[in-house]
Amino acid sequence: MATTLSPAPSQVRTTEPRRNWLQTLTDSYILRKLLRTIFTIFIVTTITFFLIRLLPGSPIDIYVNQLVVTYSMPINEARDQAASLFAFDLDQPLYLQYFDFMGSLLQGNLGSSILSPGTQVSAVIARFLPWTIFSVGLGLIISFVIGMVLGVLMAYRRESFLDHILTVLSSVLSSVPDFLIGLLIVVWLGVQWKLLPIAAMRGAYSSNVQPGLNFFFIKDAFFHAILPISTYVLTSVGFWMLSMKSSTVSTLGEDYVTVAKARGLREQRIATAYVGRNAALPLFTLLTIRIGFVVGGSILVEQIFEYGGIGRQLGQAIGQRDYTVMQGIFLIITFSVIFANFFADILYGWLDPRIKLGVKD
């Protein structure tokens, strides 16, 4: 392995800065990320539209068929009714329908529920989405913070008893599926040991409490959200601990840490200002992957605790084949995840300026 090769000529080429307006535009980090976000949303919406319109046995055909068979409705009338529910005209050519769909989506019109006509899909979303953002967001933040602190601790006390215990614990927690942890909470804390009033904790808030910015409502909201949040924290914290540990271990070997030690800086200052900060950076790229995962898991977790969030609504809409509600909630969940990713990217670029300049990535 003693072959020394001079770098290939292609690698030492110098890039002449030839800036035009397009380049200046794509050089802006935030703008680049924003363009990607919009592009992703466009792709997802397009795929969803064609999935619903073109797949054999599309929901619209099924619905029209159902109206004709069960209510012996004339086919034209049935199609009109379907069209009004899905918010686009079925008699137009496909590309016009597509523009229609996109247009009404931009206006926030997602059609109305099939099973309970008169209920706007956007109303369903406005009612249930905040609870999911509240519980999933809080769960993610808590697990991220705890995981980072414990991860640094594990890296500093490598091969100690604490490290071994925490490593085993985090491997176990991150390998058990989130909804199984939820089931375990219900089975053991709720049913077997009767430590928690599981039935009273269902829904997003109690019916006798008036929503508003007062102490009782906030307390009640936390009372109902505590089980989903705990589940998200329990299932995510192991992932963060292990990632933070390995990231910290590799940071500890960096030259600037050795230099900081040689300069005689206090151990605590090195741990927070030099090691911790740099080790945390790669975790933000993982955050983007994790958000989607936890949001996906919320469909199952909310089902188990019967929490009044959007995930449970999606599960029910899919179970009852309420296609308009399903489509609307799926789009909103996806948009939320895409935007969450966008903000994580912005945060990452702000924390690590090297990213903005395109040194990494």
Next chain:
Amino acid sequence: METVQDGFKAIWKSLKLLTYNKVGFIGFLFVLGVILMTYVGSNFVELDTKTKVDKIYMKPSAEFWLGTDHQGRDILSQIVHGGKDVIYVAFIAALLSTTIAVAFGTLSGFVGGWVDNLIMAITDVILTIPQFPLLAVLAAFISLSSLTFLGLLLGLLSWPSLLRSIRAQALSLKQRDFIEAARALDLGIWHIVFRELVPNMMPYIVVSFTLAMTGAVYAQAGLVFLGLVPISSSNWSVMIQLAWVRGAIFFKDSVWYIMSPIIAIALLQLSLITMTRSLELIFNPRLRASE
């Protein structure tokens, strides 16, 4: 060509490397145990399908090692038989997603240029779509009654994060001396990719494969739990779903019925993940050579 003796030697060497990491070895033994139980053990244990009204929710006894379910059937026999579907679907899914990830990840990292940009753009878009909601919505349109099809669908959606890490590996390997040397010798892209690049990524690929399996176990159990997979046969995920739908989890006596499949799935996941530590050692060409 390897002779039979060389083959035995290689297997022996792998087994020795396997024991280097104790935790990984325990994981490996558990995975082996689960596979033996589902594929060999199921030939010896008969699936109990008889309803016995007088033996509902029995505690573990000499007759029923893990107790009985809501119809008085033996839980142990259901656990022994219930792993087949789960492992099969996970295997198919992991095979497909790892193949896609390795093929396009290496291509992307190695060729670079617009190919890289295109592949990464597609990957980033698919990566941001939350997988499980998409799967759940798709399950409402497509009938998932075929296990193979379910596995392929899971595999088709779960490659993006694998692809990104494979690409990163390919990018860093590309800079190494031995790849530069192979290029200088003009050995051709097929030789470089399959004889130089992939063997060096093998530990990584095998670990990714195992992790992809755990992802697929999660996704299929979740889909079954939502009642979106019309599979009639009894398997671990179906057992959990039935216990949930019938409200069995709210009975104090049914704890053995609900806990058995949960522990089975959790143990499978945990041992697959810990096994990766030993797999890394086995498939690392450098470690093999130094032995």
